[in-house]
Amino acid sequence: MSENVNPQPPRRRSAFATRGFTRRRFLGLAGGAVAVAGGVSWAGKVLVPEPVAYAASGDPDLYLAGTDGWIHLPETPAIPPYHPDVLAPAPFTTYIFGFRNVTGMTALQKVGQKNKAQHSAPLFWVKQFDPAHPVDFKVQLTNLGLQGRPDLFDAHTLHWHGFRNVIPFFDGEPTGSVAVPSGRDFTYVYRPRDPGTYMYHCHVEDVEHVHMGMTGLVFVRPLQDGNTSLYRSGTYLYNDGDGSTGFDREFSMFLSEVWAEAHWADAHIQLPEWSDYHADFSLLNGRVYPDTIAPNGSVDPFHPVRDPNGDLIPPTGRPDLQYQPLSSLVTCNAGDRVALRFANLGFREQAMTLSGIRMRVLGRDATPMRGRDGTDTSYETETLDIGPGESYDVIFEAPDHQGPGFDTYLLYNRNYTRSNNLAPGSFGGQATEVRVYAANTVQQQQYPNDWGI
Amino acid sequence: MLAVTLLSLLGATLTGAAQATATPPPAVGIVCTTGAGGVSASPIFNLTTHTGYISLPDGNTTFMWGFSNGADDFQHPGPVLCVNEGDTVTVILHNTLPDATSVVFPGQENVLADGVPSQPEVSGATMTSLAGTAAAAGGSATYTFTATRPGTFLYESGTNPEKQVRMGLFGALIVRPTLGANHAYDDPTSRFTPNEEFMVLLSEIDPYQHQAVENGATFNMNTYHPRYWLINGRGFPDSIADNGAAWLPNQPYGSLASVSPFGGAAHPYPGLARYLNVGTEDYPFHPHGNNGLVIGRDGRPLTGSGGQDLSMEKFAINIGPGQTWDVLFKWFDAEGYNPTTNPVPVTVPSLANEVIGVFYSGSPYLGSRETLPPGTQSKNQCGEYYIISHNHALFQITSWGTNMTGPITYMRINPPTPNSCG
Numbered sequence: 001m002s003e004n005v006n007p008q009p010p011r012r013r014s015a016f017a018t019r020g021f022t023r024r025r026f027l028g029l030a031g032g033a034v035a036v037a038g039g040v041s042w043a044g045k046v047l048v049p050e051p052v053a054y055a056a057s058g059d060p061d062l063y064l065a066g067t068d069g070w071i072h073l074p075e076t077p078a079i080p081p082y083h084p085d086v087l088a089p090a091p092f093t094t095y096i097f098g099f100r101n102v103t104g105m106t107a108l109q110k111v112g113q114k115n116k117a118q119h120s121a122p123l124f125w126v127k128q129f130d131p132a133h134p135v136d137f138k139v140q141l142t143n144l145g146l147q148g149r150p151d152l153f154d155a156h157t158l159h160w161h162g163f164r165n166v167i168p169f170f171d172g173e174p175t176g177s178v179a180v181p182s183g184r185d186f187t188y189v190y191r192p193r194d195p196g197t198y199m200y201h202c203h204v205e206d207v208e209h210v211h212m213g214m215t216g217l218v219f220v221r222p223l224q225d226g227n228t229s230l231y232r233s234g235t236y237l238y239n240d241g242d243g244s245t246g247f248d249r250e251f252s253m254f255l256s257e258v259w260a261e262a263h264w265a266d267a268h269i270q271l272p273e274w275s276d277y278h279a280d281f282s283l284l285n286g287r288v289y290p291d292t293i294a295p296n297g298s299v300d301p302f303h304p305v306r307d308p309n310g311d312l313i314p315p316t317g318r319p320d321l322q323y324q325p326l327s328s329l330v331t332c333n334a335g336d337r338v339a340l341r342f343a344n345l346g347f348r349e350q351a352m353t354l355s356g357i358r359m360r361v362l363g364r365d366a367t368p369m370r371g372r373d374g375t376d377t378s379y380e381t382e383t384l385d386i387g388p389g390e391s392y393d394v395i396f397e398a399p400d401h402q403g404p405g406f407d408t409y410l411l412y413n414r415n416y417t418r419s420n421n422l423a424p425g426s427f428g429g430q431a432t433e434v435r436v437y438a439a440n441t442v443q444q445q446q447y448p449n450d451w452g453i
Numbered sequence: 454m455l456a457v458t459l460l461s462l463l464g465a466t467l468t469g470a471a472q473a474t475a476t477p478p479p480a481v482g483i484v485c486t487t488g489a490g491g492v493s494a495s496p497i498f499n500l501t502t503h504t505g506y507i508s509l510p511d512g513n514t515t516f517m518w519g520f521s522n523g524a525d526d527f528q529h530p531g532p533v534l535c536v537n538e539g540d541t542v543t544v545i546l547h548n549t550l551p552d553a554t555s556v557v558f559p560g561q562e563n564v565l566a567d568g569v570p571s572q573p574e575v576s577g578a579t580m581t582s583l584a585g586t587a588a589a590a591g592g593s594a595t596y597t598f599t600a601t602r603p604g605t606f607l608y609e610s611g612t613n614p615e616k617q618v619r620m621g622l623f624g625a626l627i628v629r630p631t632l633g634a635n636h637a638y639d640d641p642t643s644r645f646t647p648n649e650e651f652m653v654l655l656s657e658i659d660p661y662q663h664q665a666v667e668n669g670a671t672f673n674m675n676t677y678h679p680r681y682w683l684i685n686g687r688g689f690p691d692s693i694a695d696n697g698a699a700w701l702p703n704q705p706y707g708s709l710a711s712v713s714p715f716g717g718a719a720h721p722y723p724g725l726a727r728y729l730n731v732g733t734e735d736y737p738f739h740p741h742g743n744n745g746l747v748i749g750r751d752g753r754p755l756t757g758s759g760g761q762d763l764s765m766e767k768f769a770i771n772i773g774p775g776q777t778w779d780v781l782f783k784w785f786d787a788e789g790y791n792p793t794t795n796p797v798p799v800t801v802p803s804l805a806n807e808v809i810g811v812f813y814s815g816s817p818y819l820g821s822r823e824t825l826p827p828g829t830q831s832k833n834q835c836g837e838y839y840i841i842s843h844n845h846a847l848f849q850i851t852s853w854g855t856n857m858t859g860p861i862t863y864m865r866i867n868p869p870t871p872n873s874c875g
Binding site for chain 1: 642678737741742743746757761764766771784790800804811812819846853854856857863
């Protein structure tokens with residue numbers, strides 16, 4: 001962590017460091033890596049221990065760590081020299097920045113997660129803030145540093161994308177507030193008043209940190225949950241008042257992308273030219289098809305399952321997916337109402353198609369499909385166009401079971417270059433399967449994306 | 454006969470334009486160009502095409518074409534034409550470019566070009582323009598239409614638009630409703646706070662094509678590849694400089710939104726952001742800290758045939774090419790945090806343990822400032838907040854290698870008065 005005391009200007013901008021506060025210099029500051037100007041009186045950054053421990057605020061509900069790591073994407077066809085990355089430790093291929101859930105870990109376990117980031121970031125959810133029973137939701141963030149890039153001293157933040165009427169202090173946009181340097185902590189406090197599907201990401205140099213994988217999905221459950229008089233399950237997307245958003249099963253579908261050259265560049269101390277951006281891999285919950293239908297690792301952030309060192313336990317039979325724990329396989333019984341929560345933090349618009357089943361769009365950007373006068377603006381579609389930074393909540397009703405076994409429907413990106421792993425003729429990328437079983441076959445979910453079989 | 458009329462109109466309006474530019478523009482917000490000459494409800498605009506240069510966040514300059522008002526110098530983008538619903542609008546185009554050019558007004562109906570319905574021009578089997586043209590190097594053309602519907606519209610070249618619009622021949626047209634300039638539409642629920650009205654005009658540039666045009670070579674769509682993305686003709690941080698900033702002589706429009714917290718008798722109405730996309734693909738614009746309420750698109754209110762409210766609240770404003778979106782927005786601290794009566798429920802870390810943003814006051818609280826560690830550069834003035842808005846196709850918030858630039862702007866939240874902001 002000694003890199004934190006280095007008073008040098010932000011990396012990549014040294015050519016402008018000696019010019020004083022020029023316009024170019026200002027750009028570097030606005031980039032957010034370091035907000036210390038090159039003032040001549042500056043004698044180095046002083047890191048002061050907190051006089052009051054975080055015990056003053058109670059334990060956080062969730063404790064996230066920002067660091068780097070490695071994930072696995074299909075090795076073939078290769079994209080020389082970028083993919084697979086020659087620096088990748090087996091069985092991995094691709095360098096990432098990312099988050100990990102370190103809630104409840106010992107200090108030793110926590111620091112042991114450096115270079116063990118996951119993608120997508122840990123899924124989490126919160127109950128809507130209830131003014132009658134006010135409870136804060138606190139997420140503590142620590143920065144474990146980047147083992148693969150000890151020359152960097154990037155800060156991290158947590159930006160809850162779409163959170164309404166938040167103060168900059170808790171927004172995680174580093175230029176208007178503060179960011180967390182390596183070895184330090186910050187606690188974000190949320191009172192989520194609006195149910196729906198959101199996303200979160202690090203906002204420091206977010207062109208890079210978002211693309212490198214510090215992105216995930218978060219959603220807010222409505223206060224209406226538990227009311228079984230409107231829908232049998234008592235679980236809803238929104239406070240609809242009429243059960244129209246009730247569902248039996250729920251699956252998060254987080255969309256992201258990997259441009260192999262950019263990931264390789266970060267591992268090899270190089271810079272990509274971002275205007276050349278393209279997605280080599282389009283990911284669903286951090287994986288590409290057919291890995292998307294491999295089993296879940298530990299998904300529930302409030303009941304994490306880890307090895308004795310605090311590390312993630314790979315899904316059964318898939319050591320290569322150790323740091324991509326979230327499955328996208330949709331399992332349901334005939335007649336179930338199934339909620340899909342989509343959020344896109346890729347840089348391109350996606351066109352998610354559910355072949356053969358109509359989806360009803362009931363929410364968008366954490367807002368129910370209702371006009372100000374209550375007009376129902378929900379609609380049915382087979383293809384959902386999702387722009388970068390948008391979220392959609394849909395529900396479909398699982399059709400009758402044909403059998404034998406389960407019936408398979410495909411959920412895939414209709415922009416076929418995004419549902420392909422670059423291999424000719426093969427399905428891949430942003431695609432998964434919906435499997436419809438005979439009634440009463442699939443068990444109730446213990447957590448979102450739980451298969452129940 | 455027509456030519457004589459036009460010449461006399463031009464003479465009158467050029468004089469008017471010169472007088473109008475003597476008034477300094479407001480520092481933030483939309484700078485309206487209103488019709489000069491003509492009579493009430495019949496505004497006349499003179500748009501002159503020019504070539505010029507704009508400054509980009511990586512230090513480059515690029516060659517552009519543009520529309521200017523009357524005898525004004527080159528500017529980018531074109532002037533914001535503000536008219537009222539029902540006005541008979543005349544736009545006289547004076548072309549100084551080496552190519553023929555024209556103006557189309559998407560969303561307007563029954564547009565006349567030189568007195569006849571504006572139609573595509575054809576040469577043999579080839580369509581050469583979407584609208585009647587002003588000849589190269591000195592030609593002119595006159596367009597008239599009745600602004601029947603309030604809302605936000607683009608105007609842009611209709612001649613080789615794949616080249617000429619990319620080169621910069623575009624601007625915004627705002628039609629104020631009969632209900633008043635503090636409404637977006639003829640609907641009481643579209644009322645906004647007049648000094649919190651902002652424009653978000655998004656565009657893109659491929660510098661190689663512009664260089665080719667400057668050198669008399671071909672603008673080649675087959676090799677078209679944008680490297681810059683702009684907001685109101687500027688990239689961040691120029692985007693948050695004042696309107697008319699002296700160091701951006703040809704890029705007059707800033708995009709900083711300066712607002713007060715919403716609520717109470719002093720501030721009962723939201724602000725209005727008018728988004729326009731003149732680029733080649735969807736731009737997903739993301740305002741932090743507050744959702745926008747989309748009340749209109751393409752100059753049409755989001756209202757059903759029976760008056761149903763079809764507006765939608767969004768945190769990502771995903772604007773398609775050629776679209777305009779009218780979005781009401783407001784910001785307030787949902788928790789009402791206050792350093793003495795309602796402090797943030799968390800231990801505030803020592804500033805020495807945080808990386809301090811250049812717009813940060815040192816305090817979580819609006820209107821408060823804390824002493825920053827020595828050597829910290831701060832642009833914070835009086836404890837105001839800065840909340841970012843940016844394109845979320847994040848590779849587009851770069852400028853040919855300079856990251857965290859391009860279509861980024863901020864919403865400045867001013868502390869309640871009295872404050873020390875001056």
